[in-house]
Amino acid sequence: MNERKRQVMLIAKKLFIDKGFTATSVQDILEEAKISKGTFYNYFTSKNECLMAILEDAHNESVIRRRELLVGRDKKDKDLLAGQILVRMQVNRELNLLPIYEAVFYSNDEELRNFVKAYHLSELKWIAGRLVDVYGEEAEPHAFDCSVMTLGMIQQLNHFWKAGSSKDPDIEKLVHFTFRRMDALMSDMIEQKDVLLEKHFISSLEVPAGDLKGKLQEDLLELKKKLEQEQFMNCVEYADFLLAELQSEKPRVSLLEAVSRSFREASNSTMLADRVNEILFLLWKYIDSNKTNS
Template structure:
């Protein structure tokens, strides 16, 4: 992201948290960010468009951090604990991201609503994948109930920390949340009652999940690819392989031989081997 665009996003978020979205003018934003109005409109069509970019910006940071934990930690329980600690650390350092939700009742149309829903879906997919990796297939039938409760745990801590400006240790809070999750899952699995909600109740979240997971892993591969030394030919071949995987996996009857060939090409790069292995499990 261009340095000026990132600076506008960071400055505007602080202003929105301090004054409110509606009370903050574009003139105030550009003055505080030390850029011209022309520069502002080079990156954003309007203040509404800026707000959408802010949501997207922080969502990208969040899911990149979750992906990096997965790359460096193999145990799924430890993964989730570290991921929650990363989220809490990010929140501690960027509380203004959440405060804007409490400050203003913001609704600017379908474009932002669609982005918020997309982020919600990514969050659900993350929780589902981690919970299933920890507790196995036995939780599949209860995954929506578990996700709702986990979401409630996380959001409650975020809310109280934001409103009361608590000083806290992200690792300690994360350990506590995961212990609560353990107790929750154990209670759900021993409960004779049926889940309140199942995947059938949220088809918009669960339909095409496999395709979405493949797409997310492909994006992570693209980001990781930029971190390793490659010549132009190697880089283009990797870009082509990732593109083919995304397009083929989205088809009603994807050809396994094509997917396998593309994954094997990516796997030859040591820095991409872990992500390519995750991708292989999803598509083969």
């Protein structure tokens, strides 16, 4: 994503929050961003696609931060899982996306509602998988039920807190409270062999690992050239390493994880930081797919 497109997204997001998504027109975005209609439609096919790009960018940021938290840590640690769930809430707050999600939720726009629904299903699937990591394989039949209840408890406790207090909810306290309750729920469901939702309720949104690997290599080569042009040589070294590792018969996941985090940190102060994030999002998806299929 080029810098100009990102600036348009930031301006559009501010307008969506200030005026409301429905009340904001493409013309409003053109005037505020000082761009032509042709430039806007070169970036996005519609106002909806602009909004979806904003939400997708936030989703990718959440995925990267969550995966970075796992590096070198025990995936069975419940506090770690609670911290990962907090990441999504923190990113939404940092980027002030809650008003946008609410606008989509109450809209009649089927395209946007389906887009947000897909991400919600993806979130439920991710939580279900992490619950199995934490509670073991015996929790697998109950994981989707518990993922729905986890999000439901967090959301309802959050709403009640807002209704009953003038202070902002302590989301860290709220999430950790939820996971303490999940201990008893999961234990009882396993003991009672109680299942409501089956796997088919959660759609698989995974991209095949082979497709990801090819795209990763292509995108990394393109990024490496840009890094060389801008003389970000320390970042070039990270790109080179990732490319070499991806070309090997059996990429070493632990090294990919460690180097990707260092790559992200090194690129944070550069004009290509956003592009690095986009590629690292694909890398984490490739790593997860590779683990699943191994």
